[in-house]
Amino acid sequence: MNIKIPLSDFLPWGVCSFCDIEERLIQCRAKSRIPKGAKSVIVYLFPYYLGDDSYKKLNISKYAVPDDYHIIVGAYLEKAVGELKERHPGNSFEPFCDNSPIPEVKAAVLSGIGVKGDNGLLINEKYGSFCFIGEIVTDLEITPTTASKTECLKCGKCKKACPDGAIGDGFCKEKCFSHLTQKKGELDERSAEFIRKNGCIWGCDNCQNVCPMNENIQVTPIKEFLESAKSEYEFGDSIEKRAYSWRGREVIERNLKIMCCNDNKNEL
Ligand code: B12
Ligand code: SF4
Ligand code: SF4
Numbered sequence: 001m002n003i004k005i006p007l008s009d010f011l012p013w014g015v016c017s018f019c020d021i022e023e024r025l026i027q028c029r030a031k032s033r034i035p036k037g038a039k040s041v042i043v044y045l046f047p048y049y050l051g052d053d054s055y056k057k058l059n060i061s062k063y064a065v066p067d068d069y070h071i072i073v074g075a076y077l078e079k080a081v082g083e084l085k086e087r088h089p090g091n092s093f094e095p096f097c098d099n100s101p102i103p104e105v106k107a108a109v110l111s112g113i114g115v116k117g118d119n120g121l122l123i124n125e126k127y128g129s130f131c132f133i134g135e136i137v138t139d140l141e142i143t144p145t146t147a148s149k150t151e152c153l154k155c156g157k158c159k160k161a162c163p164d165g166a167i168g169d170g171f172c173k174e175k176c177f178s179h180l181t182q183k184k185g186e187l188d189e190r191s192a193e194f195i196r197k198n199g200c201i202w203g204c205d206n207c208q209n210v211c212p213m214n215e216n217i218q219v220t221p222i223k224e225f226l227e228s229a230k231s232e233y234e235f236g237d238s239i240e241k242r243a244y245s246w247r248g249r250e251v252i253e254r255n256l257k258i259m260c261c262n263d264n265k266n267e268l
Contacts, residue, residue: 002143004087005042006080010221012045012124014111014145018137021110024103031101035092040142041102043111043135044080046073047127047220050229059259061178061203062130064243067228071241073097073134075224081136088140097134104133112147119158119207120171128214158207163198167207177204181255182247192258201255202244 005013018038025031048063055062063069077095084093096102105122108114114124114131121129159167166175173179180191181202187195198204208214220226228241239245244252 001141003084003140006083007044007076011076012047012113012126012131014043014108014113015142016041016043016107016110017144021103021107024106025101026103028099028101030096030099033094033096034101034137035094035139037139038137039139040144041107041111041135041137042080042142043104043107043113043133044077045108045113045122045124045127045131046076046134046222046225047124047131047218048222048225049127049130049217049220050226051219054229059199059201060244061200061205062208063132063205064202065229066225067241068243068245069132069225070097070099070243070246072222072224072228073132076222077134077136084136084138091138091140093136093138093140095134095136097132100135102135102137104135107135108133109147109150110144112145115147115150115152115213117152117158117207117211117213118154118156119162119167119211121208123152123211123213126218127220128217129208129211130214130217152211152213155212157210157212161206161210163194163204163206177206182251184247184251187254187258195255195258199259201259202252 018041046069048066050065054065058065074097077097081093081095105116108122109116114122117123117129122131122133123129124131163177164175166172177194177198181195
């Protein structure tokens with residue numbers, strides 16, 4: 001059936017059948033929240049690109065510049081779930097984002113809201129790959145939206161820009177900088193040198209920054225991302241609501257030390 005989709009007036013959205021992703025579900029604790037008899041997944045994109053000027057003075061990945069997306073996306077999804085429950089009281093609706101059993105890139109491609117880039121990320125025509133993915137799983141049978149195009153330009157630029165060859169025939173998580181900057185414990189000198197060279201103490205945007213499909217993209221329409229973004233930090237600023245705080249203070253401090261002191265064992 002066709003239903004009124006909440007948030008559809010300003011966010012890219014689509015719907016895929018739950019059975020099309022059921023075999024690829026990610027094993028995680030959140031899996032137990034999937035409604036019994038799930039039939040459809042409403043997939044949303046939450047664009048976060050703030051415009052190039054917002055990133056000039058920063059050494060963190062673009063996705064971590066505004067407040068933590070788990071909080072902001074979570075609030076939007078909760079609101080959408082509230083509306084859906086009111087209109088369809090006999091059905092179940094469960095929101096997920098990132099910490100989700102749904103392989104989100106796949107679900108977004110199947111829903112027709114973008115293509116899968118060779119960098120592994122979902123790329124939307126209007127907002128590029130700088131979009132988070134969030135979804136609502138329901139036992140309501142909703143007519144799926146379809147994809148007309150599923151592949152990127154295949155130009156190879158992301159593969160070339162990837163510092164340690166994480167993008168190959170498949171994806172090597174251990175070689176991905178984004179993973180490296182989140183890893184707990186002391187980093188070996190090779191990893192520390194990579195962080196220094198890359199100039200980013202949290203996450204990595206190399207494979208997105210070079211992507212031609214990210215040229216001339218639009219700035220996010222989400223006011224919470226725009227308003228919470230900081231273009232510089234002052235000593236003593238709280239990092240509590242930032243996307244890099246979930247790993248604990250030690251990890252981000254270690255990366256900062258590596259960057260500032262050219263030695264991951266030095267003091268700041
Ligand atoms: C684990 C994880 C990571 C791991 C491993 C990523 C990986 N590619 O395997 C690490 C920590 C490295 C990571 C990094 C990043 N992540 Co991440 N991550 C996830 C998470 C939680 C699960 C992904 C997963 O394991 N899927 C399971 C498999 C079965 O799904 P799949 O669709 O078949 O394929 C995925 C991968 O296997 C991979 N892949 C499959 N085949 C191939 C082949 C090649 C050649 C490549 C390059 C990749 C690749 O790409 C898909 C997306 O990860 C998802 C959220 C979710 N629930 O999906 C977010 C998610 C994919 N991440 C996200 C983001 C933003 C990032 C970063 C850009 C953050 C940053 N700036 O540093 C980087 C990008 C790295 C990259 N190029 O993929 C977003 C992506 C949004 C988008 N537009 O696509 C997601 C969807 C979270 C969200 N809700 O918004 N991530
Ligand atoms: S995020 Fe960085 S390290 Fe990871 S795949 Fe992209 S370019 Fe490579
Ligand atoms: S850089 Fe080229 S190959 Fe890589 S995701 Fe973008 S369009 Fe695809």
